[in-house]
Amino acid sequence: MTNETFASRLERFRLRRAGPIRLSCYGLSVGLLLAVWQVVGNDFGILFVPFTKTMRTLVALVADGTIPAALVVSGKIYLLTLLIDIVVGISLGLCLARIRWFGGAFEPYVYLLYTTPTVALVPMVFSVFGFSTGPQILVAVVISVFPIVFGVMEGTLSIPSQFLDVADNFGSSESQLWRDVIVPYVTPFIMTGVRQTIALALVGTLVAEFFLDTVGIVGLLAEGATEMNPAQVLAVTLVVSLFAIVLVGVGELIERYLVRWRYETVG
Amino acid sequence: MALRDRRLTLARPAGVRAGEFAWNALPVFTGVILLLLWEVGVRSKLPAYVARPTTIAAAIPSVIVTAGFWSDMLSTCGAIVEGVAIGSIAGAVLGLLMGRVREVGWFFTPYIRGLYSLPLIALIPVLVLVVGYNDKTRMVVIILSAFLPVAMTTADGARAVSKSFLDVGRTFGAKPYQVWFGIAFPASLPHILAGIDIALGRAFTSAVAVEVLASVPGLGYTLYADAQSLHDDVSFVYVVALAAFAILVRTGVRSMSGRLAPWYRPRARA
Numbered sequence: 001m002t003n004e005t006f007a008s009r010l011e012r013f014r015l016r017r018a019g020p021i022r023l024s025c026y027g028l029s030v031g032l033l034l035a036v037w038q039v040v041g042n043d044f045g046i047l048f049v050p051f052t053k054t055m056r057t058l059v060a061l062v063a064d065g066t067i068p069a070a071l072v073v074s075g076k077i078y079l080l081t082l083l084i085d086i087v088v089g090i091s092l093g094l095c096l097a098r099i100r101w102f103g104g105a106f107e108p109y110v111y112l113l114y115t116t117p118t119v120a121l122v123p124m125v126f127s128v129f130g131f132s133t134g135p136q137i138l139v140a141v142v143i144s145v146f147p148i149v150f151g152v153m154e155g156t157l158s159i160p161s162q163f164l165d166v167a168d169n170f171g172s173s174e175s176q177l178w179r180d181v182i183v184p185y186v187t188p189f190i191m192t193g194v195r196q197t198i199a200l201a202l203v204g205t206l207v208a209e210f211f212l213d214t215v216g217i218v219g220l221l222a223e224g225a226t227e228m229n230p231a232q233v234l235a236v237t238l239v240v241s242l243f244a245i246v247l248v249g250v251g252e253l254i255e256r257y258l259v260r261w262r263y264e265t266v267g
Numbered sequence: 268m269a270l271r272d273r274r275l276t277l278a279r280p281a282g283v284r285a286g287e288f289a290w291n292a293l294p295v296f297t298g299v300i301l302l303l304l305w306e307v308g309v310r311s312k313l314p315a316y317v318a319r320p321t322t323i324a325a326a327i328p329s330v331i332v333t334a335g336f337w338s339d340m341l342s343t344c345g346a347i348v349e350g351v352a353i354g355s356i357a358g359a360v361l362g363l364l365m366g367r368v369r370e371v372g373w374f375f376t377p378y379i380r381g382l383y384s385l386p387l388i389a390l391i392p393v394l395v396l397v398v399g400y401n402d403k404t405r406m407v408v409i410i411l412s413a414f415l416p417v418a419m420t421t422a423d424g425a426r427a428v429s430k431s432f433l434d435v436g437r438t439f440g441a442k443p444y445q446v447w448f449g450i451a452f453p454a455s456l457p458h459i460l461a462g463i464d465i466a467l468g469r470a471f472t473s474a475v476a477v478e479v480l481a482s483v484p485g486l487g488y489t490l491y492a493d494a495q496s497l498h499d500d501v502s503f504v505y506v507v508a509l510a511a512f513a514i515l516v517r518t519g520v521r522s523m524s525g526r527l528a529p530w531y532r533p534r535a536r537a
Contacts, residue, residue, distance in 0.1 A: 127499050
């Protein structure tokens with residue numbers, strides 16, 4: 001009997017105090033991470049450092065301009081990659097879906113390239129193009145472009161045929177068909193692809209910097225690793241994590257904003 | 268073939284409709300053209316060591332009889348299968364807990380979402396310092412690259428279990444373990460499998476990356492070493508082997524999704 005009342009009281013407490021419980025769960029989990037990091041860092045030896053030392057190194061690296069300079073180099077690769085992803089991804093996806101012979105001819109090869117682990121193709125890119133910024137962006141694009149390609153292709157192929165038939169019966173020209181049916185219908189699919197690509201372009205940028213020319217933010221990571229300087233490695237990893245989380249968040253916000261009608265009607 | 272069927276329903280006729288045979292031959296035809304372009308392009312413009320289809324084909328017989336090829340293959344593919352299995356099971360268990368018990372979800376969300384956003388390749392230098400230049404680092408990275416997506420998708424799936432299923436279970440007096448294994452787990456199964464598909468894609472990339480960056484012997488390491496000593500044709504045989512294994516495993520998981528959860532029809536491929 002007491003058991004049951006306890007259980008039901010606990011249940012009521014969980015429901016009534018959901019907000020504070022949620023906040024304390026978040027706080028507890030982050031606090032625990034930092035505490036464990038601090039304790040382990042103090043005892044681990046020379047290859048790992050506590051959180052406080054990492055933060056001091058981070059502040060020093062930002063203040064002397066090392067991290068900002070590296071971010072400019074990596075940021076350039078990242079933004080160019082993203083831009084090319086969007087342009088190439090949307091055009092390729094539309095062509096695969098709307099041009100029948102093109103889709104039939106190239107779709108299997110697009111899948112093949114997508115399934116092949118791209119990192120394995122980097123030596124080939126190196127042999128053919130060398131290791132400057134251009135090949136780096138090529139590698140980053142091959143890693144990150146596919147969510148947009150497949151998103152656009154799936155979206156365009158899933159346009160209900162009634163829509164196309166209606167447009168056809170009212171004598172839509174191809175340009176009207178695109179403006180009034182295809183583009184509005186496909187936009188949410190494009191945005192889902194763009195959101196995933198925003199995250200993958202970061203992976204692509206890092207892979208390109210790791211494997212072709214160790215510059216930018218990866219240059220700092222590699223330097224810290226080879227010089228056995230854990231404070232620098234951890235500080236730069238923190239910066240990368242921060243950027244990754246912010247970029248993913250921004251991607252989600254953009255998607256929500258551009259296709260807000262979808263959330264409104266379904267919600 | 269579902270894709271092609273849907274393409275046929277589009278209203279716009281695409282010029283002259285080719286016959287069925289010509290349609291099936293089309294990808295083969297483009298394949299031959301692509302290979303020819305590659306062969307001719309490399310032959311006329313690039314140095315002799317750059318791999319082209321004929322040199323790769325010539326290298327295949329001599330590479331696959333070496334013991335090194337098979338031990339690399341076993342080492343890397345074995346590590347991927349083992350790591351993805353461990354990571355997926357752990358991810359599914361944590362994901363179920365996160366999805367069904369709110370407090371557990373809140374506690375782990377910062378870690379799972381944060382680490383999931385972070386490209387794992389950025390963690391390799393830290394792991395190399397902590398774990399060392401050995402195949403344990405590779406195992407940790409593969410497990411992580413499977414664990415995170417499976418935990419994410421499973422949590423989403425378990426959270427979205429239809430309320431009416433749970434109500435029916437409660438009405439018929441289902442015990443907690445029956446709710447967990449009879450309702451929540453099967454309902455999340457398609458999400459778990461979708462997570463494993465993402466996991467495999469990431470695991471292949473991570474495995475190759477970690478082998479190169481932490482000098483762990485395996486397919487990826489040999490592939491890079493061969494390319495560096497200008498044996499691009501040998502290197503590409505490794506690429507083909509790796510890609511073949513990747514396609515095999517991922518196709519297997521996708522077909523399993525249809526077998527194990529036939530009621531589930533995803534609207535669009537992720």
